[in-house]
Amino acid sequence: xxxxxxxSDLDLQKKRAVTLGSKKRFKREREKDTLExxxxxxxxxxxxxxxxxxxxxxxxxxxxxxxATNRLSALVATNLLLxxxxxxxxxxxxxxxxxxxxxxxxxKQLGKPILYLLILHFASSIVAYSVRNKINVFDELGSMLxxxxxxxxxxxSLLAFILVVISSLxxxxxxxxxxxxxxxxxxxxxxIVLAIxxxxxxxxxxxxxxxxxxxxxxxxxxAAYNLIxxxxxxxxxxxVFGRFRVTRATPEKNNTTSVYVSGRNIDxxxxxxxxxxxxxxxxxxxxxxxxxxxxxxxxxxxxIRFTIGNRGDDTAQLQNIKAGxxxxxxxxxxxxxxxxxxxxxxxxxxxxxxxxxxxxLVASIAAKPGDVNVLYRVKDVKDxxxxxxxxxxxxxxxxxxxxxxxxxxxxxxxxxxxELEKLxxxxxxxxxxxxxxxxxxxxxxxxxxxxxxxxxxKLNVPKHAIHSEEFAW
Amino acid sequence: MRTSAWIAxxxxxxxxxxxxxxxxxxxxxxxxxxxxxxxTAGEPTTNPVPEPTxxxxxxxxxxxxxxxxxxxxxSSGTGTTKPNPKPTKTSGSDSTATTAPKPxxxxxxxxxxxxxxxxxxxxxxxxxxxLAVTFKDATITGVQVLIGDTNNGRADAYxxxxxxxxxxxxTKFGNYTGATYTTAVFKExxxxxxxxx
Numbered sequence: 001x002x003x004x005x006x007x008s009d010l011d012l013q014k015k016r017a018v019t020l021g022s023k024k025r026f027k028r029e030r031e032k033d034t035l036e037x038x039x040x041x042x043x044x045x046x047x048x049x050x051x052x053x054x055x056x057x058x059x060x061x062x063x064x065x066x067x068a069t070n071r072l073s074a075l076v077a078t079n080l081l082l083x084x085x086x087x088x089x090x091x092x093x094x095x096x097x098x099x100x101x102x103x104x105x106x107x108k109q110l111g112k113p114i115l116y117l118l119i120l121h122f123a124s125s126i127v128a129y130s131v132r133n134k135i136n137v138f139d140e141l142g143s144m145l146x147x148x149x150x151x152x153x154x155x156x157s158l159l160a161f162i163l164v165v166i167s168s169l170x171x172x173x174x175x176x177x178x179x180x181x182x183x184x185x186x187x188x189x190x191x192i193v194l195a196i197x198x199x200x201x202x203x204x205x206x207x208x209x210x211x212x213x214x215x216x217x218x219x220x221x222x223a224a225y226n227l228i229x230x231x232x233x234x235x236x237x238x239x240v241f242g243r244f245r246v247t248r249a250t251p252e253k254n255n256t257t258s259v260y261v262s263g264r265n266i267d268x269x270x271x272x273x274x275x276x277x278x279x280x281x282x283x284x285x286x287x288x289x290x291x292x293x294x295x296x297x298x299x300x301x302x303x304i305r306f307t308i309g310n311r312g313d314d315t316a317q318l319q320n321i322k323a324g325x326x327x328x329x330x331x332x333x334x335x336x337x338x339x340x341x342x343x344x345x346x347x348x349x350x351x352x353x354x355x356x357x358x359x360x361l362v363a364s365i366a367a368k369p370g371d372v373n374v375l376y377r378v379k380d381v382k383d384x385x386x387x388x389x390x391x392x393x394x395x396x397x398x399x400x401x402x403x404x405x406x407x408x409x410x411x412x413x414x415x416x417x418x419e420l421e422k423l424x425x426x427x428x429x430x431x432x433x434x435x436x437x438x439x440x441x442x443x444x445x446x447x448x449x450x451x452x453x454x455x456x457x458k459l460n461v462p463k464h465a466i467h468s469e470e471f472a473w
Numbered sequence: 474m475r476t477s478a479w480i481a482x483x484x485x486x487x488x489x490x491x492x493x494x495x496x497x498x499x500x501x502x503x504x505x506x507x508x509x510x511x512x513t514a515g516e517p518t519t520n521p522v523p524e525p526t527x528x529x530x531x532x533x534x535x536x537x538x539x540x541x542x543x544x545x546x547x548s549s550g551t552g553t554t555k556p557n558p559k560p561t562k563t564s565g566s567d568s569t570a571t572t573a574p575k576p577x578x579x580x581x582x583x584x585x586x587x588x589x590x591x592x593x594x595x596x597x598x599x600x601x602x603x604l605a606v607t608f609k610d611a612t613i614t615g616v617q618v619l620i621g622d623t624n625n626g627r628a629d630a631y632x633x634x635x636x637x638x639x640x641x642x643x644t645k646f647g648n649y650t651g652a653t654y655t656t657a658v659f660k661e662x663x664x665x666x667x668x669x670x
Contacts (some may be wrong), residue, residue, distance in 0.1 A: 033478040044486040049495035058498045067651055132625060132651065133598075147654065202648045202656075336542065 012311065018366040025342045025464060031097050039083050042219070046075045049212040066128035070121060074203065077117035078216075081192065084110045089226035090333065099335040101470045108168070115165045115209045117454030122158055131202050157194035160187045178289065231330075236378035239282075239328035242266060246325045247303060248329040255310035256353065256385040257319045258296065261327055262303040269332055271299045272339070273360035274441070277331035279306065279351060281321065286314060290330060294443075296356035300363045304329070307385060336441060338363075338471045343439045344371055347432045349452060351377040351408075351444025358443055359386045369398020373431045376403045377444065402431050408448065424455040436460040442468040487559035538636050585609045594620060599660040601625070604659070606666040613642050616663065634659045643667065 050056075056068045068343055086094065087107040094103055129141035144151045166172060167184040238244070244263035251257050261279075271277070278290040291314060296307035308318050336357055346367060350358040355376060362374060374394060378384040384403065394401040404427060415423075428435055442449050442455055449468050474482070592604045603620040606613060616635045621627065630652035637646035644660040644667075 033474050036474045037478065037482045040486060044489055048489050051490065051497040054497045056494060056498055063651075071650065102550050128651075146596075147657070169654055186537075202653045421603035 007471040018341065019342060020342050022342060022421055025229055028097070028340070035094065035097060041080050042083065045078055046079045047072065049215070050075055053212075063128065063131060066124050066131060068408075070124040073117045073121040073124065074199075077114050077121060078195075078199070079219070080110055080114050080117070082219050084114065085192070086226050089231050090330070091230045096335065096339070100333040110261070111165050111168060115161055118158055118161055122155075127364065133319070148198065148202060150201040153194045154198040157191040160191035160194070164188045164191070170292075172361070177206045182288070189328050229394055234279075235280075235328050235330040238265075239263075239280075239326070244327050244329055246323055246327060247323055249322055250320050251319070252307060252385045253387075254383050255319070256383075257310075257321075258302045258305055258307045259293075259318065259321060260305050261329065266304060267299065267301045269299070269329065271295050271304060271332035272337045273298050273364040274337040274357045275332040275334045276336075276446040277293050277304070277306070277329045277333070280328035280330065281314075281318070282326040282328060286317070287328075289314060289319075290328075291315065292333075294336075294357035294360070295332070298360055304370060307356045307359070309385065311353075334469055336443065336467060338365060340467050341439045342436060344368075345432075345434065345438045346372045347375065347428070347435055347438045347440045348372065349375045349377070349440065349442045349444070351448045352379070353385060354443035354445070354449075355384075355386050355390070356443075358392055358441065359393075361441060362390060362397075362399065367397075367399075370400070372399040373438075375400060375427065375431055376401065377448070378403065378405050379407060380407050383410065392442070400431060402427075408445075419454050420451065424452060425459060428455065428459065436462075439465050439467065442466065446470060587614075588670065590666045590670050591619065592662040592669070595658050595662045595665070598654050599624075602655070602658050602662050604662045606663065606670075608670055609654055611670075613639055613667075615639065627652055630655050631659075638663055 050068075050072055055071060057064050084107055087103045087110070089098060090103070098106075107274050110425050121414040126137050126144070129144065130137045133140060135143075147154065164185055164187055167176065167181050173181055191421065242263035242265050244261055244266065246259055247262040248260040249257055250260075273295065276292050276294040280287060280290040293308055295304055297305045308315055310316050310319050334357075338361075344367070346365060348358045348361060355434075358374065358376075362372065365372060367381065374390065376387070376390065380386075384405075387403065390401055395400070411415055435456070436459060438461070440461055442452055444452075449470075453466055453468060459461065476538075503665075587607065587609050589605055589607045592606065594601050594603045600622045601620050602618070602622075605617045605619050607615040607617075616638050618631050618635075621631060630649045632651050634646075634652075634656060638644065638659075640646070644664050649656045
């Protein structure tokens, strides 16, 4: 069984070489800098349009300051909101530079600042008008709501945004179920649409710069295109026309199952070893709730293999998934691949079910015998998924595999941070004494990953050579 | 982002913002409206200063002029507001407008019909607003504010709104920041006058 998988991997890797060296790293840094500069400039452009229109007059009075705050906060918030939509669209052009976990994190981080700007816009607009009309803010709010229906819609939109941000706070997300969070989060799309009419009815400038109008129009369309096409349409169409379905589900060890997905043109997805897909099982219960799973073998022309550990929740049901079940695949995502590798020597570290992408990398990584070391951490050897395959491939390719078992750090309360670090250092140095000159790929539970990352930095491994992706969010 | 890139981006951003401010914050902003100015050499668009005040204009007399039979250019619908020199100047330029285009326009078309229509008196938050809209055939060549509050910068708003309505030949223009309600009622009155034409 394992044989047929990795031999095809080996065939593939023989034909491929991989670019290494610091030049590659700088190229990636340049890509990131460019994208980040573009989004900073998009905000700057909005501010410039505003100023060119005479948004901030030479003479500053309370009135002009309030007016400027009102408009500027709205413009910047709208711009950032559209950036946020693009970040969550999972567009490949963005994702392949940062990885899905980083774009999602940026999306999350923008949430609160945008809300603050929206509240500032709301407050300053009401105060600005009430100062001008010399009435109190509540009368002003009432009169605006009475006069303009679009303002009512915008207020509803603001309330929806507040709800969305509250539901996404870490403290709330821990308590509320995924379902509640998800449904509330869908509100944000409604909120974006509800806010549009007031932007047109009373938010436009009488003499808009044509360039400014063009800018906003293109930004709205660009965000909508990315979201609708990449997030929804592309995976849907691929699943429908490719008739993606589970063809086989093989139990591996205790609580792990390998699931094979096949379909027409499945090789066109061009998944690389180390990448993952959002797997959407198209049953009535689960279709709206996708889960990320790593490809656990180099994808072939006929199927993509995932190895799924039982972590409770939906992954428990996936252990018994029936052959023939229709699925949707969103992806491939992630830069936990050779794309980020710059050194000839590589240390691969897996813990628990994090072995899946490591297994794929071991088979297809371009390396000479002895250049790759694999450290596999499990609680119990009996539960070590894919161990036989790993052993076989490492033997065939001349890689060094070390398995370490025992209870995890969190289960051994007696262990202090120093002691744990010492253990980790010893384990790493035993297998890769020259770890400072390695690319290190880490995949496992988050607490373990964090701990290992810290230890690696103590061992002088540069940050850019440590690659770790979060799969739980 | 790398530090060097960050410094570069910040420098470019700050200079762009300060240049924009320097250009934009000049007391008299140049709006991109000039190219859109009407055939009447832009004259009427600059003129209609909203001098007529609400106090002297009794709404009772107003609803009627909607008959607007004053087709011959001269007097225009502003007959009642003659006390102010400026509106008459406007009507004067209107009359020149009737003669001016003749040499330039090809001979066959018939005499353009100049017509001024008064809108209904619109009541809103800040009092009343009434407009007189001058048409040459179907083209809006000028707008005057017959009744309208001029406090709190609304006078400036009228100037901009008139420009915009001539440029847009209708109500399809944006909002005048700081005069949102006035913009809304101005559009209402303009639409009313256009409908009556």
